[in-house]
Amino acid sequence: MITPTTSGILREYQRFLSCEIGVDELITFCRTGSFRTAATRSIAWRILLKCLPINSLEWVPVIEQSRREYATLRSRHVANPRDPLCVQDPQLNNPLSEHSKSPWSRYFADGELRDLILKDVARTFPEIELFQDAEVKSLMCSVLHVYAKDNPFIGYKQGMHEILAPLVFVLYNDQQLYQHALEDFQLRSLDRTALHILQVLHDSNYFEADAYVLFCEVMRELTPWYEDAGIVEPPEPHPFERLQDTMITSRLLKELNEIGQRLAEFDPPLYRHLTNLDIPAQLFGIRWLRLLFGREFPLPDLLFLWDIILSDRPISRIVECVFLAMLVYIRENLLASDYGGCLQFLMRYPPVVDVMAFAQLALHFRAPLRNSRPKDSQLTNYSNMTLQGTVHPNAGNQKRTVSQPPPQQRSQQANRGKQRRPYRQEEIPKALGIFEEQVAVLQQRLNERDIVTAVSAKRIEELVKNLERGSLEIGTIAAQLREVGQQLGSLTMDRRKETPEAKSPAQEERIKVANEPVRSGTPRIFGVNELRELNTNNQNFSHSKPPSQQVPRDRVLGIPRF
Amino acid sequence: MSSGPRKKALLKVIILGDSGVGKTSLMNQYVNKRFSNQYKATIGADFLTKDVMIDDRLVTMQIWDTAGQERFQSLGVAFYRGADCCVLAYDVTNSTSFKNLDSWRDEFLIQANPRDPDHFPFVLLGNKMDLEQNRAVSSKRAQTWCQSKNNIPYFEVSAKEALNVESAFQAIARDALARESQDSQDFPDFPDQIRLDPNQNNRQQGGGCNC
Numbered sequence: 001m002i003t004p005t006t007s008g009i010l011r012e013y014q015r016f017l018s019c020e021i022g023v024d025e026l027i028t029f030c031r032t033g034s035f036r037t038a039a040t041r042s043i044a045w046r047i048l049l050k051c052l053p054i055n056s057l058e059w060v061p062v063i064e065q066s067r068r069e070y071a072t073l074r075s076r077h078v079a080n081p082r083d084p085l086c087v088q089d090p091q092l093n094n095p096l097s098e099h100s101k102s103p104w105s106r107y108f109a110d111g112e113l114r115d116l117i118l119k120d121v122a123r124t125f126p127e128i129e130l131f132q133d134a135e136v137k138s139l140m141c142s143v144l145h146v147y148a149k150d151n152p153f154i155g156y157k158q159g160m161h162e163i164l165a166p167l168v169f170v171l172y173n174d175q176q177l178y179q180h181a182l183e184d185f186q187l188r189s190l191d192r193t194a195l196h197i198l199q200v201l202h203d204s205n206y207f208e209a210d211a212y213v214l215f216c217e218v219m220r221e222l223t224p225w226y227e228d229a230g231i232v233e234p235p236e237p238h239p240f241e242r243l244q245d246t247m248i249t250s251r252l253l254k255e256l257n258e259i260g261q262r263l264a265e266f267d268p269p270l271y272r273h274l275t276n277l278d279i280p281a282q283l284f285g286i287r288w289l290r291l292l293f294g295r296e297f298p299l300p301d302l303l304f305l306w307d308i309i310l311s312d313r314p315i316s317r318i319v320e321c322v323f324l325a326m327l328v329y330i331r332e333n334l335l336a337s338d339y340g341g342c343l344q345f346l347m348r349y350p351p352v353v354d355v356m357a358f359a360q361l362a363l364h365f366r367a368p369l370r371n372s373r374p375k376d377s378q379l380t381n382y383s384n385m386t387l388q389g390t391v392h393p394n395a396g397n398q399k400r401t402v403s404q405p406p407p408q409q410r411s412q413q414a415n416r417g418k419q420r421r422p423y424r425q426e427e428i429p430k431a432l433g434i435f436e437e438q439v440a441v442l443q444q445r446l447n448e449r450d451i452v453t454a455v456s457a458k459r460i461e462e463l464v465k466n467l468e469r470g471s472l473e474i475g476t477i478a479a480q481l482r483e484v485g486q487q488l489g490s491l492t493m494d495r496r497k498e499t500p501e502a503k504s505p506a507q508e509e510r511i512k513v514a515n516e517p518v519r520s521g522t523p524r525i526f527g528v529n530e531l532r533e534l535n536t537n538n539q540n541f542s543h544s545k546p547p548s549q550q551v552p553r554d555r556v557l558g559i560p561r562f
Numbered sequence: 563m564s565s566g567p568r569k570k571a572l573l574k575v576i577i578l579g580d581s582g583v584g585k586t587s588l589m590n591q592y593v594n595k596r597f598s599n600q601y602k603a604t605i606g607a608d609f610l611t612k613d614v615m616i617d618d619r620l621v622t623m624q625i626w627d628t629a630g631q632e633r634f635q636s637l638g639v640a641f642y643r644g645a646d647c648c649v650l651a652y653d654v655t656n657s658t659s660f661k662n663l664d665s666w667r668d669e670f671l672i673q674a675n676p677r678d679p680d681h682f683p684f685v686l687l688g689n690k691m692d693l694e695q696n697r698a699v700s701s702k703r704a705q706t707w708c709q710s711k712n713n714i715p716y717f718e719v720s721a722k723e724a725l726n727v728e729s730a731f732q733a734i735a736r737d738a739l740a741r742e743s744q745d746s747q748d749f750p751d752f753p754d755q756i757r758l759d760p761n762q763n764n765r766q767q768g769g770g771c772n773c
């Protein structure tokens with residue numbers, strides 16, 4: 001359950017290869033969180049996005065075809081004048097040539113686009129090691145560049161880089177897991193055909209092409225939210241008409257408008273509250289939609305949400321439901337907040353405690369009869385911190401007096417006399433419950449390290465036994481030891497980052513997210529929910545520290561999320 | 563709308579400018595007193611509040627940060643509504659970001675549509691003044707531009723080194739406050755989707771529709 005065990009990863013591949021999984025089953029796997037720790041999420045997504053057929057025997061030709069197509073596109077759109085395949089004519093291929101056919105003239109013309117993309121790629125998931133890698137950055141730039149050139153009507157828009165990033169992450173992760181399983185002889189029982197299919201699928205030489213193909217499919221769903229708001233002339237242009245009074249022309253704003261209407265159906269009091277404060281979904285929802293909630297959840301939870309979203313195409317319905325679930329999930333916080341407070345909760349969405357319960361709420365909105373609503377007690381969040389682990393701007397502002405909406409609503413507000421209020425007596429137990437839970441989760445995070453240490457110790461002990469018995473090759477033992485070493489090393493690196501002397505403001509923000517991909521059979525840093533399972537399933541590893549122990553302050557501020 | 567001084571002022575400030583000039587960094591430097599070179603790209607808009615004392619008056623500033631790519635009402639009307647001050651930002655090392663100031667200013671005036679556009683408070687910030695060796699726009703040039711726009715106040719700042727940020731935002735608050743006390747009705751209470759009749763601007767009682 002936690003990491004794909006030897007037989008686990010093999011079994012996962014076999015399921016896909018033998019076509020045991022139908023689309024319906026795939027959807028069920030997505031919704032129940034089966035891919036949260038799997039090595040086959042990239043396969044699942046490729047099937048869901050119709051980049052691959054369900055029949056594995058057709059995979060190789062299909063994928064090879066798409067890779068060839070990408071290569072053609074790339075050479076057409078990304079002129080690299082230094083590429084030997086570029087025009088050989090020295091008259092043309094020369095930076096000073098002003099000829100329009102010169103690869104250099106195209107290269108210079110694209111300069112602005114390249115800069116724009118690079119600026120965003122450079123600040124993609126700064127807390128995740130993978131995206132600091134120069135090769136990964138250059139891969140992302142190329143993919144976005146080719147996409148922009150091949151789709152001139154939409155081009156590159158900010159935000160696309162954070163749609164691409166999770167796709168890159170998932171592909172990379174699965175490539176690594178495959179490679180590792182192979183080197184670990186875990187796939188010995190597969191026949192040549194099966195191995196060949198997996199080899200082609202996970203070939204890291206085509207990382208860029210594969211990322212592009214996935215990206216295009218996701219963007220196909222998202223283009224309505226990225227396209228320019230048409231400067232569409234209203235039917236009868238009027239000289240005195242204010243532009244803002246014309247109809248909403250962008251599909252993004254229209255979508256957000258519709259979501260607002262659905263909130264009115266599902267949660268009338270919340271809808272009224274937000275409407276009275278003049279906080280339409282358009283004010284905060286642009287980012288939620290364009291990034292498919294990428295800033296509102298930590299990456300592992302986000303990938304799970306995407307499992308659910310991508311398995312329900314066209315995605316706009318389920319996205320609407322996720323959007324509504326986000327609002328309803330924090331409704332108590334919102335109802336108790338004024339204009340500024342609400343916006344800060346919406347712009348800095350408080351971390352969700354249990355993403356499974358969250359997903360259940362979204363699925364409930366999608367099909368209320370089929371999916372039951374989770375209990376309210378399951379819907380908790382850390383409302384006094386941000387996803388980055390910093391103190392939430394709304395934290396402890398019960399006493400703050402901030403708070404009128406802008407002039408427009410001041411008059412309305414005055415009539416209603418709505419004020420920020422302290423906790424009511426009967427709310428205190430619930431609030432306390434949430435705080436206690438937060439402390440418990442912080443405690444669990446501390447336990448992560450102990451778990452990793454314990455697992456590592458156990459592995460070393462086993463390896464020593466193997467060494468004594470001579471039952472394993474020295475090379476294998478060395479490789480495994482190196483892994484254990486890396487795992488432990490990553491812990492100490494963590495710690496170094498946390499010492500106050502070494503902390504720059506930049507590092508302070510940096511959260512350690514698994515820099516090493518998940519590897520089968522090796523311990524890794526666990527997510528909150530997994531830890532909870534672990535703590536209940538695996539009593540002997542949990543609570544090596546008493547739960548009452550105080551959490552040091554700097555930990556509260558720099559919580560690792562993975 | 564009521565007139566007379568309010569006990570507590572609330573100011574809505576909008577920051578506009580090209581992507582990468584440092585809008586997000588400026589807002590965070592002002593509100594949270596720190597700089598990070600790891601801010602993610604702003605998508606849509608972002609929002610922070612800060613309480614400040616201006617001449618013995620407690621003022622809450624609601625600062626709206628925008629993505630440099632958002633144009634042509636893609637942010638929607640609610641975003642611009644009720645703005646008290648518009649901060650234009652450019653990067654002193656990037657002349658394109660300076661050239662685009664005109665279109666940002668026009669954009670704001672079109673979207674927010676204040677009644678007295680010539681006197682609406684704008685403030686210009688030239689950011690990244692710590693990179694003096696890479697400067698591409700001279701202070702003189704920026705000042706000339708400001709003069710041509712009815713004397714917009716101009717500040718050179720650095721979000722990175724926290725230079726002038728505090729004083730610039732103080733001035734922003736002051737300007738916005740001055741305007742607020744006039745209690746002008748720049749943003750009449752019309753619901754979003756209702757078209758204005760061309761003659762309606764001159765009439766006293768709204769609501770009538772003669773289409």
Ligand SMILES: Nc1nc2c(ncn2[C@@H]2O[C@H](COP(=O)(O)OP(=O)(O)O)[C@@H](O)[C@H]2O)c(=O)[nH]1
Pocket residue numbers: 579580581582583584585586587588598599600601602603604630689690691692693719720721722723
């Ligand atoms: N040297 C320097 N760099 C800055 C300054 N302010 C922002 N930056 C950098 O400029 C880039 C863009 O900043 P950001 O605040 O995201 O710009 P925005 O797109 O306008 O919000 C980032 O790499 C920042 O680290 C500054 O005052 N000096």
Ligand SMILES: [Mg+2]
Pocket residue numbers: 585586587602603604627628629630
């Ligand atoms: Mg920004």
